[in-house]
Amino acid sequence: MATVKKIISAQNSLIKKVLLLKDKSRERRKTGLFVLEGKRELELAQKGDYILDTLLYCPELLSDFPIQDYLNQGHIQLAEVPKTVYEKLAYRGSTEGVMALVKAKEHHLDQIAFNNPNPLILIAEAPEKPGNIGALLRTADAAALDAVLIANPRTDLYNPNIIRSSVGCVFTNQIGMGTTTEIIEFLQKHNIKMYCAALTASKTYTSCDYKEATAIVVGTESIGLTPTWLEQSHQNIIIPMEGEIDSMNVSVSAAILIFEAKRQRGN
Incomplete structure (x- = not known):
């Protein structure tokens, strides 16, 4: 004792x-x-x-x-x-x-395992603000995603601000980390299609089919995704904006895209 x-x-x-x-x-x-x-x-x-x-x-x-x-x-x-x-x-x-x-856990990509034959995962490239990372993890938990992958992480996952803003969802999600190249190779190995949120060369997000193994990929609010993602993407997607600005908070955008994929899958 x-x-x-x-x-x-x-x-x-x-x-x-x-x-x-x-x-x-x-x-x-x-x-x-x-x-x-x-x-x-x-x-x-x-x-x-x-x-x-x-x-x-x-x-x-x-x-x-x-x-x-x-x-x-x-x-x-x-x-x-x-x-x-x-x-x-x-x-x-x-x-x-x-x-x-x-x-702490290691979060290596080779530790990620899928029970679902058509996994739905979220990828965030270079997220920096702890509040945004926490919100993304809360969304992933709410949608019961199969994994969250963070490319080129800039912030320690166990930063107290992330733990607090995620309300503990840093512990409920399967999380992997790696470079952009490593994560793209991981997706290709598992035959997971990449749908990248972008302003250019994009289709409206509701016009795509997310029923197969799918990765929703989001970048930073300031610069979006780097060219590597956009070049490797199965399809770039966009949320139509009707106001004066052309972007939303990254966690809000991710939630819209993820739950459209969930809707199509019937869950």
């Missing part, structure tokens, strides 16, 4: 470690750990087979949480902290009194 370490000072080495992991992607890469906050996120991470390293909790803030279950798991370190210390660690304004250090 695990023992509980009681921490009273914000100067404790574990508290300093948590703060460093929250703020520094370099530290997350070096240690292979990231900070997870909240009951729902913790539950989703465990459901997604993430391994907990350390659990920190504040009895003054925590209610209806099975601490005893964690005491019975000897591989997890447990630390009890007072409210004053916990509030220095908490990322969210409305905190629930529990957070954890969790072991």
Whole structure:
């Protein structure tokens, strides 16, 4: 049975470690750990087979949480902290009194597996804003996509802003990462057609058939997709715009395209 370490000072080495992991992607890469906050996120991470390293909790803030279950798991370190210390660690304004250090996954493309013979996946090229990445992951979860692939990632997937904005969907999706070239080769190997959101050489998104193995590909809001994607695409697609601007938030665009594919598939 695990023992509980009681921490009273914000100067404790574990508290300093948590703060460093929250703020520094370099530290997350070096240690292979990231900070997870909240009951729902913790539950989703465990459901997604993430391994907990350390659990920190504040009895003054925590209610209806099975601490005893964690005491019975000897591989997890447990630390009890007072409210004053916990509030220095908490990322969210409305905190629930529990957070954890969790072991990150690798997200190699060769780990992606499809149970569906005609998978529907989302690809985002070089997404940078954590809020957009989180929103894309929420959309992917809502649509029960077979995978999300991130090409040329610019932001650490375990950035606290991504975890928060995804409301834990970073743990519910099958996620792979690689270069544009690697992901295109992966799609070709699995005979998955690429439908790339673009302003040029495009068909209206509702005029295409997404019933076969399909990848919906979106780029950044500022520059869109790089030429490599547009050249390799099975078909470039566009959402007709009737206002003064010619683009939408990338997560909104992705949702429209994904749910059109879902509609065609009858689910």
